[in-house]
Amino acid sequence: xxxxxxxxxxxxxxxxxxxxxxxxxxxxxxxxxxxxxxxxxxxxxxxxxxxxxxxxxxxxxxxxxxxxxxxxxxxxxxxxxxxxxxxxx
Amino acid sequence: xxxxxxxxxxxxxxxxxxxxxxxxxxxxxxxxxxxxxxxxxxxxxxxxxxxxxxxxxxxxxxxxxxxxxxxxxxxxxxxxxxxxxxxxxxxxxxxxxxxxxxxxxxxxxxxxxxxxxxxxxxxxxxxxxxxxxxxxxxxxxxxxxxxxxxxxxxxxxxxxxxxxxxxxxxxxxxxxxxxxxxxxxxxxxxxxxxxxxxxxxxxxxxxxxxxxxxxxxxxxxxxxxxxxxxxxxxxxxxxxxxxxxxxxxxxxxxxxxxx
Numbered sequence: 001x002x003x004x005x006x007x008x009x010x011x012x013x014x015x016x017x018x019x020x021x022x023x024x025x026x027x028x029x030x031x032x033x034x035x036x037x038x039x040x041x042x043x044x045x046x047x048x049x050x051x052x053x054x055x056x057x058x059x060x061x062x063x064x065x066x067x068x069x070x071x072x073x074x075x076x077x078x079x080x081x082x083x084x085x086x087x088x089x
Numbered sequence: 090x091x092x093x094x095x096x097x098x099x100x101x102x103x104x105x106x107x108x109x110x111x112x113x114x115x116x117x118x119x120x121x122x123x124x125x126x127x128x129x130x131x132x133x134x135x136x137x138x139x140x141x142x143x144x145x146x147x148x149x150x151x152x153x154x155x156x157x158x159x160x161x162x163x164x165x166x167x168x169x170x171x172x173x174x175x176x177x178x179x180x181x182x183x184x185x186x187x188x189x190x191x192x193x194x195x196x197x198x199x200x201x202x203x204x205x206x207x208x209x210x211x212x213x214x215x216x217x218x219x220x221x222x223x224x225x226x227x228x229x230x231x232x233x234x235x236x237x238x239x240x241x242x243x244x245x246x247x248x249x250x251x252x253x254x255x256x257x258x259x260x261x262x263x264x265x266x267x268x269x270x271x272x273x274x275x276x277x278x279x280x281x282x283x284x285x286x287x288x289x290x291x292x293x294x295x296x297x298x299x300x301x302x303x304x305x306x307x308x309x310x311x312x313x314x315x316x317x318x319x320x321x322x323x324x325x326x327x328x329x330x331x332x333x334x335x336x337x338x339x340x341x342x343x344x345x346x347x348x
Contacts, residue, residue: 055302057321059278061344065295065303074295076280076344085344087281089292 028066028073029088040083045075120205123240124167124197127186130212130239133261134231141231141335142214148183150213152274158207169195183213212236227335230328233264233271267329272300278321278344285338297325
């Protein structure tokens with residue numbers, strides 16, 4: 001019986017996956033790939049990237065800025081709220 | 090003791106002025122400009138042109154400051170006690186200025202038929218033959234120097250820094266800083282500005298667009314800034330960064346298709 005318990009413990013130990021490393025946070029460029037110019041809305045962008053720094057203009061256009069460690073992602077929304085341009089620096 | 094305090098105050102105020110983005114002018118009315126300063130600006134252009142922008146021409150430009158302001162049919166005059174000389178404004182709202190002894194002697198003003206605060210002014214230095222949506226860095230460097238000399242900058246009021254106004258205002262040397270906050274205005278709302286020198290390309294950070302509003306959203310509420318309605322067209326350039334030669338192209342990508 002003891003032998004069976006030991007074998008079971010050993011088996012479980014072998015099949016338990018090693019603790020995984022936390023997944024690397026995707027870069028701004030990688031997150032940008034989930035968005036589509038001419039299609040993605042502000043809600044889509046908020047869901048994918050979170051809240052950015054918003055600069056709004058009287059024309060209705062908005063610029064959203066996301067800053068990574070060394071990257072800067074700038075998104076332009078046209079007055080209808082659709083993503084119209086992007087740039088990464 | 091009083092003298093020491095004054096010297097200390099002067100030192101601190103100058104130091105502050107050199108650090109700040111504040112640009113000081115001494116205007117009686119923001120919509121009027123000193124004729125003498127504009128003549129001085131034109132003289133500086135002639136003096137510095139061969140170094141910075143040999144093929145360029147200087148004009149001065151009127152820019153609507155409020156969305157509902159039309160500059161169509163705007164009229165300009167050089168006015169003093171004994172003279173009133175009309176200036177010819179081109180359809181693109183640019184004009185040139187001639188030297189006139191009487192106007193200089195009488196400390197004339199250049200006066201438009203528009204309300205104060207409805208428009209602003211800039212020097213406009215252009216090398217002909219550049220591609221559309223492209224400026225030349227040497228032109229912008231000279232534009233800044235002339236603009237500072239001519240007092241065609243944001244409308245900080247007389248007395249903003251007291252008696253030191255005259256000492257620290259309108260110095261073209263301001264333009265030689267690595268990143269002076271001298272506002273340029275594009276023809277249309279700007280999405281991106283890129284410096285190009287041969288194979289070297291560098292997109293300017295968003296903090297150099299829109300008067301730096303992405304870093305300081307309250308800045309656009311600055312009542313002395315002449316950017317108000319022009320916010321989406323405003324950009325800074327690293328004028329004093331000498332690693333970029335004067336022939337560097339400044340390529341502007343607009344927000345909309347109106348390019």
